[in-house]
Amino acid sequence: MADAITVPQVQSARPALRFLRIIPGVLLLCAIGYAGKLLEQNVGAYAKAHHWTFPNIEYVLWAIVLGLTISNTVGVPEIFRTGVATYEFWLKAGIVLLGSRFLLGDILKLGGVSLVLVAIEITGSIAFMTFLGRLFKLKPKLTTLLAVGSAVCGVSAIIATKGAIDADDEDSSFSIAAILALGALALFSFPVIGHFLHLSDRAYGLWAGLGVDNTAEATAAGALYSDAEGKLAVLVKSTRNAMIGFVVLAYAIYWASKGQAQAVGNKAAFLWQKFPKFVLGFLLISVLATYHFFNKDQVGSLANLSRWAFLLTFAGVGLRTNFREMRKQGLRPFAVGAIGEVAIAGFTLALVVGASKIFGW
Amino acid sequence: MSAQERAVNPGDRWKLSLDTWAVVLAFVAALLIRAGVFKHVPW
Numbered sequence: 001m002a003d004a005i006t007v008p009q010v011q012s013a014r015p016a017l018r019f020l021r022i023i024p025g026v027l028l029l030c031a032i033g034y035a036g037k038l039l040e041q042n043v044g045a046y047a048k049a050h051h052w053t054f055p056n057i058e059y060v061l062w063a064i065v066l067g068l069t070i071s072n073t074v075g076v077p078e079i080f081r082t083g084v085a086t087y088e089f090w091l092k093a094g095i096v097l098l099g100s101r102f103l104l105g106d107i108l109k110l111g112g113v114s115l116v117l118v119a120i121e122i123t124g125s126i127a128f129m130t131f132l133g134r135l136f137k138l139k140p141k142l143t144t145l146l147a148v149g150s151a152v153c154g155v156s157a158i159i160a161t162k163g164a165i166d167a168d169d170e171d172s173s174f175s176i177a178a179i180l181a182l183g184a185l186a187l188f189s190f191p192v193i194g195h196f197l198h199l200s201d202r203a204y205g206l207w208a209g210l211g212v213d214n215t216a217e218a219t220a221a222g223a224l225y226s227d228a229e230g231k232l233a234v235l236v237k238s239t240r241n242a243m244i245g246f247v248v249l250a251y252a253i254y255w256a257s258k259g260q261a262q263a264v265g266n267k268a269a270f271l272w273q274k275f276p277k278f279v280l281g282f283l284l285i286s287v288l289a290t291y292h293f294f295n296k297d298q299v300g301s302l303a304n305l306s307r308w309a310f311l312l313t314f315a316g317v318g319l320r321t322n323f324r325e326m327r328k329q330g331l332r333p334f335a336v337g338a339i340g341e342v343a344i345a346g347f348t349l350a351l352v353v354g355a356s357k358i359f360g361w
Numbered sequence: 362m363s364a365q366e367r368a369v370n371p372g373d374r375w376k377l378s379l380d381t382w383a384v385v386l387a388f389v390a391a392l393l394i395r396a397g398v399f400k401h402v403p404w
Contacts, residue, residue: 092383097391281384285391294395301394301402308402 025083026312029090032070032319033311036063060223060230060314064187067318076319087316091216092278094309095234099285100294100302102235107286113359114206114236117351121210122243124347125151129340136336141167141260144251145175150340153241153276154179154214160244160274164252165261177325178337183217184321186341191224193349203356205229209236211348213341216317219310230310238279245274 040059047054070076076084126147133143145167149158155176162172190212194204204225212218215237222233249270255261264270289299377385393399 089379089383089386092380093387093390096384096387100391277378277380277384281387285387288391294391297401298394301399302391304402304404305390305394307404 022083022086025080026086027083028076028080028319029084029087029312029315032066032315033059033063033308035066036060036315037311039066058224059311060220063311063314064220064318067315068321069318071319071322072324075322080319084316084319087313087320088216090309090316091219091313092276092281094306094313095215095219095238096278096281096285097302097306097309098231098234099282100289100299100306101231102282102286102289104286104290107235107283110232110235111239113355114209114239117206117210117348117355118236118239118243120351121344121348122151122240122247125340125344126247128343128347132336132340136332138336139171141165141255142171142174144255145171146178146337146340148247148251149175149179150182150213150337150344152244152247153237154183154217156241156276157244157248160248161251164248164264164270164274165255174332175337178334179213180321181334182337182341183212183214186212186345187217187221187224187317190221190345194225197349199352200356201226201229202232203352205232206236206355207349207352208233209240210352211345212237215241216313220314220317223310223314238276238282241276242279244276245271248274 036059039062040057044054044056129147129150130143133140133146138146144165145158145161148161149155151157158172158175158179161167190204190208194207199207205222205228208218208222208225208229209232212221212233215234218233218237219230223230249264249267252261252264252270256263285302288294289302294302390399394402
């Protein structure tokens with residue numbers, strides 16, 4: 001998730017102009033997402049009618065692949081870029097609406113287990129990435145950014161930490177490039193590994209939420225397995241996102257104690273500023289659904305609206321991923337990130353398999 | 362970034378983050394569905 005991401009091109013523009021500028025890109029997200037949905041429905045039916053053996057490809061994958069194809073062939077024209085950047089916004093709105101499908105009891109039960117796993121994952125990931133950074137003699141603040149990006153929530157954690165520890169722009173660009181490239185790889189490799197290992201639905205959803213860094217990629221990696229796993233991956237990832245303030249605060253205090261960052265004044269205000277508000281929205285909608293504020297049909301409508309929002313997100317994930325741009329950043333951050341991510345994926349997989357045995361999933 | 366640059370502009374204090382706008386939009390949509398303005402959202 002990237003709560004700190006803003007749309008720089010429209011910052012200084014007037015509100016009406018800002019709104020107009022996002023329209024072409026949002027329409028492109030809608031067109032690609034809807035094309036993905038149509039392809040899911042029609043390609044399978046066409047193949048079946050012609051007796052072809054063709055795997056059932058979900059709309060999630062179609063939308064991502066269509067976006068990737070455009071981004072890496074003709075590119076995304078300037079006029080669409082501001083609107084395409086809103087895909088994180090639709091992701092967060094979709095997550096809030098998805099709260100209607102979770103009863104509070106489920107959240108407490110699953111959230112309790114995932115909270116323990118998330119705490120172990122964050123501690124282990126930060127320790128390992130710090131070790132790797134020292135081993136590869138990376139700059140300490142670059143190591144901090146990579147550690148936070150891979151332990152908590154990808155790009156937004158890096159952006160939030162960058163401001164809090166006064167890191168260089170170059171270091172944050174390095175870290176963001178590495179996290180995005182690895183997120184794209186995880187998106188495709190997690191479902192394949194999950195199927196190969198015959199992971200149970202719950203174990204896979206937990207793993208995707210724990211092991212994939214960006215919320216958009218974690219949601220997509222879960223949804224590529226099935227809708228239910230997508231929901232679980234979102235819940236676990238949101239638990240990870242909720243930890244962002246604490247981790248950034250700890251690093252801000254650490255770097256301030258070394259005289260290399262500004263001291264943190266009001267810690268509670270700092271935590272609130274960094275806390276992802278969509279997690280609160282998700283919980284609030286879940287509370288309303290638990291106490292029957294919405295009837296069954298309305299819950300169905302909210303869930304469908306959430307899927308439409310995710311459809312725009314998946315199109316945006318594809319459009320945002322440009323392999324040429326990533327290559328320009330060089331191999332070094334990618335190599336460090338890749339070693340770390342593979343280790344973290346293995347570590348979180350072991351955690352989930354261990355938890356599955358303990359809880360009998 | 363200097364301390365001066367970091368000082369909060371009084372106008373910014375009330376500016377909502379992207380995150381919060383997403384929550385606002387989701388709740389407005391939820392309330393419209395609850396109020397029956399949108400009877401059914403198809404998939």
